[in-house]
Amino acid sequence: MCGACCRIPDGIVRVSEAEIARIAAFLGMAEAEFIDRETELAPDRRGLILKSRPDGACAWLTDDNLCRINPVKPYQCRTFPGKWTNSDSNETCPGLAGLSRRAEPPRMENSPCRGKPSHL
Ligand code: SF4
Numbered sequence: 001m002c003g004a005c006c007r008i009p010d011g012i013v014r015v016s017e018a019e020i021a022r023i024a025a026f027l028g029m030a031e032a033e034f035i036d037r038e039t040e041l042a043p044d045r046r047g048l049i050l051k052s053r054p055d056g057a058c059a060w061l062t063d064d065n066l067c068r069i070n071p072v073k074p075y076q077c078r079t080f081p082g083k084w085t086n087s088d089s090n091e092t093c094p095g096l097a098g099l100s101r102r103a104e105p106p107r108m109e110n111s112p113c114r115g116k117p118s119h120l
Helices: 019-028 031-038 075-079
Strands: 039-041 048-050
Touching: 019 031, 031 039
Parallel strands: none
Antiparallel strands: 039 048
8 A cells, every 4th residue: 555545635535424333443432532533524515524634644544654444444445446536546546557558447526535526
């Protein structure tokens, strides 16, 4: 894991209720505490997203490019870029350059990814 997709400034990672429950349990936190401390309202006001660090990276990314919640990370993290990409993914993901000669995954322009939301 290079962590490039976890460092996109202004990127977002949406979390569902089920994902919040799994992550909170993994961390040994109450769901309400996790929501209060680790999430914020999505820019489109449709659900919650993981908070980012002051430098714009995901708060769960370590200095060693590891995900501190890897076993329970959200669906969008588990499926990028194998199952979806968006318009700026090629600029973000070094791994996608190697895929240029193969079929690219489907694009989801308004996907809940750490890429900049297309409406912003
Ligand atoms: S939750 Fe983990 S995989 Fe997802 S953006 Fe944050 S550090 Fe990266």
